[in-house]
Amino acid sequence: MTKVAIMGATGYAALELIKILLRNPEVEIVALTTRSDEAPHISEIHHSLEGRLDLRCENLSAAEIAERADFVFCALPHVASMEVIPDLLADGCRVVDLSADYRLSDPAVYEQWYHHVHIDPTRLGSTIYGLPELGADKIPSANLIANPGCYTSASILGLAPLIANSLIEPTGIIIDAKSGVSGAGRKPKLGTLYPECNESITAYGVGTHRHTPEIEEVLTTLGGTDVKVTFTPHLTPMNRGILATMYPRLKEDTSLDHLKEVYRAFYADKPFVRIIDRLPATREVAGTNYCDISLQSAGNQLIVFSAIDNLIKGAAGVAVQNFNLMAGYPETTGLIV
Ligand SMILES: NC(=O)C1=CN([C@@H]2O[C@H](COP(=O)(O)OP(=O)(O)OC[C@H]3O[C@@H](n4cnc5c(N)ncnc54)[C@H](OP(=O)(O)O)[C@@H]3O)[C@@H](O)[C@H]2O)C=CC1
Numbered sequence: 383m384t385k386v387a388i389m390g391a392t393g394y395a396a397l398e399l400i401k402i403l404l405r406n407p408e409v410e411i412v413a414l415t416t417r418s419d420e421a422p423h424i425s426e427i428h429h430s431l432e433g434r435l436d437l438r439c440e441n442l443s444a445a446e447i448a449e450r451a452d453f454v455f456c457a458l459p460h461v462a463s464m465e466v467i468p469d470l471l472a473d474g475c476r477v478v479d480l481s482a483d484y485r486l487s488d489p490a491v492y493e494q495w496y497h498h499v500h501i502d503p504t505r506l507g508s509t510i511y512g513l514p515e516l517g518a519d520k521i522p523s524a525n526l527i528a529n530p531g532c533y534t535s536a537s538i539l540g541l542a543p544l545i546a547n548s549l550i551e552p553t554g555i556i557i558d559a560k561s562g563v564s565g566a567g568r569k570p571k572l573g574t575l576y577p578e579c580n581e582s583i584t585a586y587g588v589g590t591h592r593h594t595p596e597i598e599e600v601l602t603t604l605g606g607t608d609v610k611v612t613f614t615p616h617l618t619p620m621n622r623g624i625l626a627t628m629y630p631r632l633k634e635d636t637s638l639d640h641l642k643e644v645y646r647a648f649y650a651d652k653p654f655v656r657i658i659d660r661l662p663a664t665r666e667v668a669g670t671n672y673c674d675i676s677l678q679s680a681g682n683q684l685i686v687f688s689a690i691d692n693l694i695k696g697a698a699g700v701a702v703q704n705f706n707l708m709a710g711y712p713e714t715t716g717l718i719v
């Protein structure tokens with residue numbers, strides 16, 4: 383039995399983590415955290431868990447969590463994560479961090495994009511980036527995994543075979559991405575109130591979104607050449623889902639059929655990536671850990687579409703994929719629905 387704690391249990395990503403982990407009979411959820419001292423029952427917070435998990439959310443220190451749990455999913459916002467993770471690791475816990483705090487390798491780049499000084503900089507650069515489709519070999523032995531961002535997972539999975547095989551120009555890649563509102567988390571904000579975002583699509587973070595350096599760093603490492611993207615996220619009036627539409631420039635004329643073969647070979651033994659001929663839709667991956675990728679062309683322009691559920695393949699699902707690899711369970715445990 384693996385004893386697991388979830389920090390930030392009152393949030394959206396944590397709800398999905400709980401639902402997935404409840405499908406693994408060898409996992410026991412032993413602690414859920416909140417900053418509230420009122421210790422609400424988890425079913426008072428997430429009504430869909432009524433009768434499924436008898437546990438209260440508690441305001442626990444790292445030491446108190448470590449007394450109960452071997453593994454911790456840290457589903458806190460960035461900055462809050464790095465304030466607790468060093469203590470969890472020191473107390474012997476293995477951690478999957480869903481926040482952005484350990485994804486980038488350079489503290490100066492973190493500060494530039496997150497506008498916050500990193501308080502645990504020595505772990506940047508050595509923390510394993512947990513996108514198992516790009517290399518799962520270092521995940522099983524890791525004590526800390528940096529779970530990827532939601533836009534970044536959709537974008538990186540959509541571009542990785544092209545970058546790894548040097549088929550496209552590495553700079554000037556346009557990524558136009560749309561997200562459902564749950565991507566912004568459960569904390570109330572003006573921009574995510576129903577009248578503000580329903581019946582409307584708007585871009586945000588133009589030229590400044592913090593997933594830009596994450597996409598560039600991972601693809602640069604993969605391709606061994608400097609990758610630059612123009613990444614523009616959009617908020618769309620749906621609960622969940624991300625669709626990334628990407629415009630890479632091929633170095634040479636290459637047929638779509640050949641490119642599809644390249645993608646199918648790259649993801650041959652990856653259970654959660656589906657290369658499809660039709661256009662992907664967020665509805666078809668909602669609630670699942672799948673990433674659906676489709677290659678299309680318009681004249682000479684290659685267009686890559688990539689769709690995921692931001693809360694599953696973009697957060698809780700890939701976090702459990704990483705946990706499964708760390709704990710020695712089959713990678714797909716709890717994730718095939
Ligand atoms: N939503 C998504 O699609 C994705 C989210 N992520 C990342 O996963 C993490 C969790 O996301 P999500 O569940 O959406 O977020 P939520 O806002 O829904 O939940 C985060 C929880 O963290 C707790 N918390 C602890 N410290 C703080 C703090 N200083 N400020 C605010 N909340 C705090 C809050 O619980 P309480 O108030 O009870 O203490 C809150 O419920 C974040 O780092 C996010 O960036 C990554 C990919 C996709």
Ligand SMILES: CC(=O)N[C@@H](CCC(=O)OP(=O)(O)O)C(=O)O
Binds near residue numbers: 480531
């Ligand atoms: C719609 C929306 O607001 N989405 C979030 C991204 C969610 C995510 O992946 O965030 P982390 O990198 O913090 O984990 C945003 O744009 O900030």
